[in-house]
Amino acid sequence: MGKPTGFLEIERRDRGYAKPEERLKHYHEFIKPLPDADLRAQASRCMNCGIPFCHNGCPVNNMIPDWNHLVYADDWKNALETLHSTNNFPEFTGRICPAPCEAACTLNIEDTPVTIKSIECQIVDRGWEEGWITPQIAAVKTGKRVAVVGSGPAGMACAQQLARAGHAVTMFEKSDRIGGLLRYGIPDFKMEKHLINRRGQQMEAEGVEFRTSVEVGVMVSVPSLLENFDAVVMAGGAEQPRRVDWPGSELSGVRLAMEFLTQQNKRNAGDDELRAAPRGTLSAKDKHVVVIGGGDTGSDCVGTSNRQGALSVTQLEIMPRPPEKENKSLVWPDWPMRLRTSTSHDEGCERDWSVLTKRALGQRGVLEALECVRVEWIKGADGRQELREIEGSEFQLKADLVLLAMGFIGPRTTGMIEQSGVELDARGNVKADTLSYATSEARLFSCGDMRRGQSLVVWAIREGRQCARAVDEMLMGESLLPR
Ligand SMILES: Cc1cc2nc3c(=O)[nH]c(=O)nc-3n(C[C@H](O)[C@H](O)[C@H](O)COP(=O)(O)OP(=O)(O)OC[C@H]3O[C@@H](n4cnc5c(N)ncnc54)[C@H](O)[C@@H]3O)c2cc1C
């Protein structure tokens, strides 16, 4: 613990943002890092608790008090090494993790947690600037070959760990670029894509071979992978979106959020419109946009719509409005259910809760409005919350573009999963436990959203790392990789 009285003397101060009117003009990141001296002061607020709840709050169990101390001591290089010992890609989580660590921080009991995520981000950004982050090439090659399918954060973490253990890793990705949802879901203004390219280059230097634009189960079969590789890891994400079947949902203005977000990310990457949008270009410009779904994906649609020049953006959520503030004595150090307002919301958006969409209205195939009704949630006979429409509360919203962002129900089963014959769990995800990561089929493993269902980048990294260790153990009989 660098400064025993730090938390008493120094107030919490976090990174700032460019003003909405400035940042809405572009798609770049707009976080303004703290000067190093101020960040070191923030790190000194860490109390190095006897039981560091932040360790458990963080899904990769980042050793937060250790690197806080090292940053305070101005020892950035060792802070970086400690950070990398649990997290392959802190520059991803340092930008887009919801930071359950900060919810679990003891100082959060008073709503002033250590600015853990910002410190994490600045350690790794400095590491890249200083040239401290270089390929970690395995000294000894094992002669074993592993195929990793899917290049999202789970596949990337898994592949990097396996390459560092000396295995020859080939990564198969059906998209034209690596990164999974980091690349084509999450907008550039939350995380710029050169960060993925830079890690990709590091991984290539460590021996990972990337095969993009190759869909396993279609262009390469699962049996052929099993024949050519000693182990196969399926990290294909949870790509099946929750859809709607209300009348009017077939109108051309009712679209999936991922179609909209992917197109914009491809435009930002310099792809031409046709390549970016094989089914026609989508734009929110001069449109009244309604986003259905109150989560991260919905919020990303809000930010993207505003950047494209929407006339209005409304976000609807079927669940009730959560409380502004949690009851700390009931939930701390767990992740609290409370109202979250993202930077995209701050840029301009109407938000409404307890709203159910009934139908889309339009003429000659063109969307004009959404018909909605207010709902209440009441306890049913079995104790579970049930939805009831409130009579007479129907209303219409003008809508030229409706973006469906109601989450993902699990992995796509056509192609790779069907061909592999692996068992699925009750929720439709690939069945594998978090010790062995082994599926029901020999030498076939699974991790990330494909195994656990729609989740977070930090959970994907954790699963990728742990799965790599399980594969290494299966191949070698033992493993030195951390779990
Ligand atoms: C719009 C959006 C915003 C989000 N924002 C955040 C956020 O701010 N913070 C956060 O922590 N999480 C966020 N998430 C969730 C996070 O992105 C995911 O939990 C995470 O990316 C899952 O990682 P993964 O590697 O398991 O899968 P993915 O990232 O989904 O990657 C899977 C990859 O596998 C490929 N693939 C699938 N099948 C095959 C096949 N048969 N052959 C070859 N390749 C295949 C896919 O093309 C894809 O590239 C967001 C999700 C979305 C959709």
Ligand code: SF4
């Ligand atoms: S990865 Fe997420 S939970 Fe872990 S320390 Fe970083 S911000 Fe916190």
